[in-house]
Amino acid sequence: RALRQYDLVDQLWEEMKLVSPHPMMMAEGRVATAMSYADRGDLQSAIRIMTHGGEPSHVQPHHVLEWYVLADLHDRAGDPVTAKRLFAKVAKADPEFYDVTTRLAALGDE
Known part of the structure; x- marks a missing residue:
């Protein structure tokens, strides 16, 4: 991502989804992919990538990371209500x- 090799990021994300690794690794892959879309100015695609599943029964560190990144993306996209939530x-x-x-x-207090 830092090298702006966005096609490679997309390819790796597709491969990662096929092997379905540990949830923390999936979260890291999801974050990297979403942020690569944000880097390209496509915040809506980034938000779509980060929006998945329902509420976890037990909150794990990777859930907190995903919520934080999703909040940041909503803030950057001009949706302060969702970002604040x-x-x-x-x-x-x-x-x-x-x-x-x-x-x-x-x-x-928006």
């Missing part, structure tokens, strides 16, 4: 996660 979900699961409290404060 997702950042709040992250903060509830892990108040120390990256800059989540700062991000929530920046969104205010």
